[in-house]
Amino acid sequence: MAKTIKLDGELRTDFGKGAARQARRAGKIPAVIYGHGTDPVRILLPIAATTLAVRGSNALLKISVDGENTTTLVKDIQRHPLRQTVDHLDLLIVKKGEKVIVDVSVHIEGELTAGTQLSLDQPVIAVEAEAVALPEYVVANISGVQAGSQILASDLILPDGTALAIEADVVVATIDEATVDAEPEEASAASAE
Numbered sequence: 001m002a003k004t005i006k007l008d009g010e011l012r013t014d015f016g017k018g019a020a021r022q023a024r025r026a027g028k029i030p031a032v033i034y035g036h037g038t039d040p041v042r043i044l045l046p047i048a049a050t051t052l053a054v055r056g057s058n059a060l061l062k063i064s065v066d067g068e069n070t071t072t073l074v075k076d077i078q079r080h081p082l083r084q085t086v087d088h089l090d091l092l093i094v095k096k097g098e099k100v101i102v103d104v105s106v107h108i109e110g111e112l113t114a115g116t117q118l119s120l121d122q123p124v125i126a127v128e129a130e131a132v133a134l135p136e137y138v139v140a141n142i143s144g145v146q147a148g149s150q151i152l153a154s155d156l157i158l159p160d161g162t163a164l165a166i167e168a169d170v171v172v173a174t175i176d177e178a179t180v181d182a183e184p185e186e187a188s189a190a191s192a193e
Contacts, residue, residue: 004060004071004132005053011065012042020088029086033063033072035093041065051086058102058134061091073100073131094131101128101165104135106156106172110143117178118142125153125172126165135159140173147177 012023012030020030028044029051043065053059059074072091080087094100103124112118129135139157154168 004062006062006064007045007049007053009043009045009063009065012044015042024087029089031089031091033070033091033093036095038093045089047086050089054086054089056136057104058136060094060132060134063091071095071132073102073134096130096132098131099128100131100134101126102134103127105137107137107139108142108173109139110141110145112142112175113144113146115178116145116147116175119174119176120172121174122153122170122172125156125170127158127162128165129159129162133161135162138162142173142175145175147175149175151175 009031010028012019014022023030023044024047027047029047031043031045031050032040033043034040043063045063053061054074054077061072061074063070063072071094073094074089075092076090077086078088079085092100103126105124106120106122108118108120125138127135127138135158138159140151140155141157142151145151150171151173152168153164153166153170153172156164156172158164
């Protein structure tokens with residue numbers, strides 16, 4: 001389950017590209033908090049702590065602005081195209097008991113059967129979970145799966161309170177016979193001659 005990270009923010013009074021650039025030079029990331037029928041709130045967040053907080057997927061952030069705490073889910077991250085630094089965040093207000101659909105990674109557990117190889121067709125899948133208890137990943141157990149088999153979305157191990165937000169028959173992974181690469185042997189035989 002993803003943990004909630006606390007960040008102190010400050011209200012933003014200047015808007016526009018120039019103000020955003022100036023804020024980033026001052027070590028702040030511009031962000032907007034919206035949702036639940038409220039007016040959008042424009043804030044500034046500390047660049048180092050925020051960048052660390054949004055490294056993982058589905059980061060839950062508890063933002064404190066002027067003594068008021070708001071629990072948010074990162075909805076969108078805008079990054080600089082070259083430096084890949086965080087330039088702006090869109091944050092969605094979430095409340096306990098509310099369900100949201102998020103993308104989570106598929107974590108492979110178990111050992112492949114000898115002579116097989118894995119092809120992960122869906123490294124990320126959509127699930128529905130309580131907004132304040134989002135899973136970090138779902139599990140695909142490949143122990144004992146034979147060549148020619150498929151792992152379907154319905155075969156995934158989901159944390160309690162989490163449901164698939166995709167069709168149950170979506171192929172997540174395929175187990176095939178391992179292909180033997182004969183080229184290295186031929187190349188070493190040719191170099192020995």
